[in-house]
Amino acid sequence: MIRIDKLTYRYPGAEKDALQISALHIPAGKFCLVIGESGSGKSTLLRLINGLVPHFTGGTLGGQINVAGLDPVVSGPQVMSRQVGFVFQEVENQFVVDIVEDEIAFSMEQAAIPRSEMQARIKQILQKLNLEHLKTRKVDSLSGGETQRIAIAAALVLEPKILVLDEPTSQLDPLAAEEVLILLKQLQQELGLTIVMSEQRLDRVLAYADMVAILSPDGQLREVGLPQVVIQKCVLKPPIVQLAEKRGWFPLPLDVEQARKFTRDEKFDPLEKAQFEIATQTLIEVQHVHVSLGKRVVLKDIDFSLHAQERLVIMGPNGAGKSTLLRTLLGLIAPNQGKILFKGKKIEFQHTAELSHNIGYLPQDPNALLFSETVQQELETTLRNHQIPVQTERIEHLLTQLSIQTKANAYPRDLSTGEKQRVALGAVVVTQPEIIILDEPTRGLDQLTKNALLELLLEWNQNGKTILLVTHEVEFAAAFASRILILEDGQIVSQGDPRKIMRTHPRYTPQIARLYPETNWLTINDLPS
Amino acid sequence: MNVHTYAWLAWLISGLVVLTTTRNPLIILLVDLILILFQVWITPPSRKILGTTLRFGLSVLTLSTVLNMFISRFGETILFSLPTKIPLLGGNYTLEALVYGLTNGLILIGMFTLFMILNQVVSVHSLVRLIPQAFHPVAVVTTIALTFIPASQKQFQAIREAQAIRGQQLKKLRDWLPLIIPLLIGGLERAMQIAEAMTARGFTAQSDHKTPWFEKALLPLGLIFIILGWILEMSTQLPISGLWIILIGLLLLLILFFISGKRVKKSTYAQEPWTQISTWISLFALLLTMAFLINIPGYQSLAYEPYPKVQLPGFSIFHGLLTLTLLVPIFLMGEVKHDQD
Incomplete structure (x- = not known):
């Protein structure tokens, strides 16, 4: 279905090739997973399949590519849209119109499909994806999972042979992500679709793939083949694969279900994880807080405390009110009822700008923070805003901690996703706040960058920082949290020791805990050597 | 009803x-x-x-x-x-x-x-x-612009908050600079993303067909007639009424829109009874x-x-x-x- 030979591609003005693929063949009806670090060329490869690269981007292309019998370079994206459905990473930015049915109809309107056929196809695709109830809804009123499924419906309505998805689950909670992946597998089997998908969260998707292609950081196709074979040569391995390699399990299991047969006869002494002692000092007290945005009640009777040197992780489905809660803690949203105290003082009497001196907050989108000419200036600006003298050594030390010391004079918005995120983090923690609050800090990061972030946060915590973060990443939360708080439908449904909370809520159970339900283990590091 | x-x-x-x-x-x-x-x-x-x-x-x-x-x-x-x-x-x-x-x-x-x-x-x-088929790209761009406004409002709010959490207080005109730059760049980035998504879904603003000469001539001709008619209408010394010449100009433009609209290969999903x-x-x-x-x-x-x-x-x-x-x-x-x- 897709055949690539001796392909090279270079972006306009670039000094080196973004992509070099000697040979790649994806047979019809296969589910191909494309993995690699940030900046390795995954998105470029996906965009080559439907001709967006080079038609939209320009640049220099060498070699050959054949997709469903067509050359996308010759045919162009408009012709290729009949063969290739494309779902972008930031789905909300790909919607053109505001109503679900009109959005799905958009590509059919461009293809001049008669109205009666359009109506029939929309009905059919909504039925197939179980989305009929959303037909007349506004796209901005949909949940994360619904938005993703509507984007898939819009991509499939022209009945393409190939579906290409760029990190489709990166913004979804574990349950919504699993629903999307099950749907994709179902579509592959029922329609004989060829699926090409890039993804960072291998623990979620590996078991769904028929083949895996690994791109190296310089854009070369390093490995391609069966997941069981290719994943062994990959540095970004999910916990279950790491465990299997440690224990020498064969054939290599890719998910918990496949691994269970190896653990049936295992004998072990459950490891008692050291109890985290809650420090006596309470930094933030949230007392019976209710928050409404417009007519919608977002948070109901939220009551919890954040203690000194804690690592509190808030988890919950998309739309549960997690980000709203964080914004309320910073005084960006005023509660309708209840109060929030920072070190015993009501925050409603303090401006966010003042609070941010002691509470560093990194929002989901780091781009919103970045506007200076250089990374160094970005950090200096925060210090000046707080009337703190600019000390070069302090900035240099922080940049080194964040591993971006070589980028001090770079333009922040030109950096990679992971680097931009670290610059933004630097810009909010340069005041050395007591508390660091992070909203989805792993969004868009590859596994290596996530691991580096995890280590950095743990180090800061050991040095006395209190950290509160929101994440959908179960494995990250398991490795980091000293306490977990589950928020659903605007209410706290559970909070406490991660070992207990993550087990009692199956959607937040990490792979190791699912494999060894009778132990206290959450991550591979908890296992006895 | x-x-x-x-x-x-x-x-x-x-x-x-x-x-x-x-x-x-x-x-x-x-x-x-x-x-x-x-x-x-x-x-x-x-x-x-x-x-x-x-x-x-x-x-x-x-x-x-x-x-x-x-x-x-x-x-x-x-x-x-x-x-x-x-x-x-x-x-x-x-x-x-x-x-x-x-x-x-x-x-x-x-x-x-x-x-x-x-x-x-x-x-x-x-x-x-209601925008005529001949202006299909204009209609689509208008639609996107309309979708863009609430998105930009949301982004503005996010940037304002992001700067507040860096200790930025909006007191002087200069303080607004950190808001404007990310908003402009973010807007451009989003525009690129939408344009890319539209291209991937088959939208094209250019027709593959070559425009015939008479169609090319209709626009300047129509405009010339309208301007001429308007000048005649303004002139009190000439006995000729410019109204008819303006109408001919408008008619030529209507013919142009009709022909161009016919050439746009596109269908419409929504229908208003x-x-x-x-x-x-x-x-x-x-x-x-x-x-x-x-x-x-x-x-x-x-x-x-x-x-x-x-x-x-x-x-x-x-x-x-x-x-x-x-x-x-x-x-x-x-x-x-x-x-x-």
């Missing part, structure tokens, strides 16, 4: 015709009251629109009246005078200027309320769908438009001028009654289902 967008446009045009063809303050005041009543009726009570509209109306009236009194010093009925040695402000302030300014304010309120009502009863996408109510609303709108354009009994009272000495305006009961037809949609539509979103 639904009202077709064309019917609403006919209603809007009739309202605009009334507001632009008369300067009789009594008629305009009546139209304003009718439109405010209309707006209150179609707005959910929770939005307390009456108070907002009255506050807005009062500020517009005050502003337009005061401004006109400052600018226009004509009129025989002097209300008060300021010493002429005061630059700009010195001189007579007249009742005629006050009435003229009030009338301007009433017209502005009427127009604003008309568009507010249209905005509430017709979705912008329904209006965009034409209902009986739409017919009635259109007919009443036509009636109102004609009544204010044609010289019928009472027509003279529409042209009111307070200068040089203010007099009570005349009032044509016939025209006054006809303005009530602006309320036809609410009588025909029955109960309004307020959108709680």
Whole structure:
């Protein structure tokens, strides 16, 4: 279905090739997973399949590519849209119109499909994806999972042979992500679709793939083949694969279900994880807080405390009110009822700008923070805003901690996703706040960058920082949290020791805990050597 | 029952015709009251629109009246005078200027309320769908721009918050710089993403067909005819009427749009049914438009001028009654289902 030979591609003005693929063949009806670090060329490869690269981007292309019998370079994206459905990473930015049915109809309107056929196809695709109830809804009123499924419906309505998805689950909670992946597998089997998908969260998707292609950081196709074979040569391995390699399990299991047969006869002494002692000092007290945005009640009777040197992780489905809660803690949203105290003082009497001196907050989108000419200036600006003298050594030390010391004079918005995120983090923690609050800090990061972030946060915590973060990443939360708080439908449904909370809520159970339900283990590091 | 967008446009045009063809303050005041009543009726009570509209109306009236009194010093009925040695402000302030300014304010309120009502009863996408096929790319770009506005508002809020959490307080004009740069760059990035998504879904603004020569000639020809006709119309010395030449120019442009539209290979999903109510609303709108354009009994009272000495305006009961037809949609539509979103 897709055949690539001796392909090279270079972006306009670039000094080196973004992509070099000697040979790649994806047979019809296969589910191909494309993995690699940030900046390795995954998105470029996906965009080559439907001709967006080079038609939209320009640049220099060498070699050959054949997709469903067509050359996308010759045919162009408009012709290729009949063969290739494309779902972008930031789905909300790909919607053109505001109503679900009109959005799905958009590509059919461009293809001049008669109205009666359009109506029939929309009905059919909504039925197939179980989305009929959303037909007349506004796209901005949909949940994360619904938005993703509507984007898939819009991509499939022209009945393409190939579906290409760029990190489709990166913004979804574990349950919504699993629903999307099950749907994709179902579509592959029922329609004989060829699926090409890039993804960072291998623990979620590996078991769904028929083949895996690994791109190296310089854009070369390093490995391609069966997941069981290719994943062994990959540095970004999910916990279950790491465990299997440690224990020498064969054939290599890719998910918990496949691994269970190896653990049936295992004998072990459950490891008692050291109890985290809650420090006596309470930094933030949230007392019976209710928050409404417009007519919608977002948070109901939220009551919890954040203690000194804690690592509190808030988890919950998309739309549960997690980000709203964080914004309320910073005084960006005023509660309708209840109060929030920072070190015993009501925050409603303090401006966010003042609070941010002691509470560093990194929002989901780091781009919103970045506007200076250089990374160094970005950090200096925060210090000046707080009337703190600019000390070069302090900035240099922080940049080194964040591993971006070589980028001090770079333009922040030109950096990679992971680097931009670290610059933004630097810009909010340069005041050395007591508390660091992070909203989805792993969004868009590859596994290596996530691991580096995890280590950095743990180090800061050991040095006395209190950290509160929101994440959908179960494995990250398991490795980091000293306490977990589950928020659903605007209410706290559970909070406490991660070992207990993550087990009692199956959607937040990490792979190791699912494999060894009778132990206290959450991550591979908890296992006895 | 639904009202077709064309019917609403006919209603809007009739309202605009009334507001632009008369300067009789009594008629305009009546139209304003009718439109405010209309707006209150179609707005959910929770939005307390009456108070907002009255506050807005009062500020517009005050502003337009005061401004006109400052600018226009004509009129025989002097209300008060300021010493002429005061630059700009010195001189007579007249009742005629006050009435003229009030009338301007009433017209502005009427127009604003008309568009507010249209905005509430017709979705912008329904209006965009009316753009001819020949302007398909324009229609799509307009649609995207409309989707872009709420997205940009959200982004602005996010950036404002992001800067606040870095200790930024918006006190001086310079403090807004950190908000503008990410907003502009973010907007451009989002525009690129939408353009990319549209391209991937088969949208193209360029036709593959070569445009024939006569089609290329239609646009300049049409424009030449319109300009020529306009010049002739302006010239009082030539006996030829330019109106017909303008019409020929417009016809040529219409032919161009028709031919170009036929070449756009595109279909439309959404379809608006034409209902009986739409017919009635259109007919009443036509009636109102004609009544204010044609010289019928009472027509003279529409042209009111307070200068040089203010007099009570005349009032044509016939025209006054006809303005009530602006309320036809609410009588025909029955109960309004307020959108709680």
